[in-house]
Amino acid sequence: AQSVTQLDSHVSVSEGTPVLLRCNYSSSYSPSLFWYVQHPNKGLQLLLKYTSAATLVKGINGFEAEFKKSETSFHLTKPSAHMSDAAEYFCVVSENYGQNFVFGPGTRLSVLP
């Protein structure tokens, strides 16, 4: 069975500084991996996905993530944080063609002026 660990429940950065949100997964098969973002009182929006193509995945709003099989990691990064990036971020692993999504507990990102 697959599982997801998000190592930080809360990350705080200053505007203009880099963002790193960590995700480690466990999967018996070659997984698909996703990052979603949730702004307050909103649904989840897909940031990016990895589905066994390029290991460095670029997403929306300047975010990217690198799949590292040896480390079972899929960390999310952004070179320069913006105030509008403040939100909850979820790492997701899927084994069964996307129907069996397993969500991590989420990381709340705060961006300080």
Place this chain on the structure above:
Amino acid sequence: ETGVTQTPRHLVMGMTNKKSLKCEQHLGHNAMYWYKQSAKKPLELMFVYSLEERVENNSVPSRFSPECPNSSHLFLHLHTLQPEDSALYLCASSQDPVSGNSYNEQFFGPGTRLTVL
């Protein structure tokens, strides 16, 4: 309307009421999902419908009853709920890759904030 819509956005109900949550997707997908999002807990998958048939039911209490009349609509019927059922209920849809595509990310609606008194 585009994407995935949910109505109502907010719902307050007593424990003896019966209400329904509605979800509609305008993406041409053939799989739909209900999730429960409670404070301090990971998202919990409740139900999965693929090609209008229920394919997963993750030990959800019978006071929650899903209905999928067609590939675009999904309902969650609620009756005799408990205060601990208060949560954000999210609907999602995706394209079932059994049909040939590998386009498997899920698209989410904005959710219904449910409060049970």
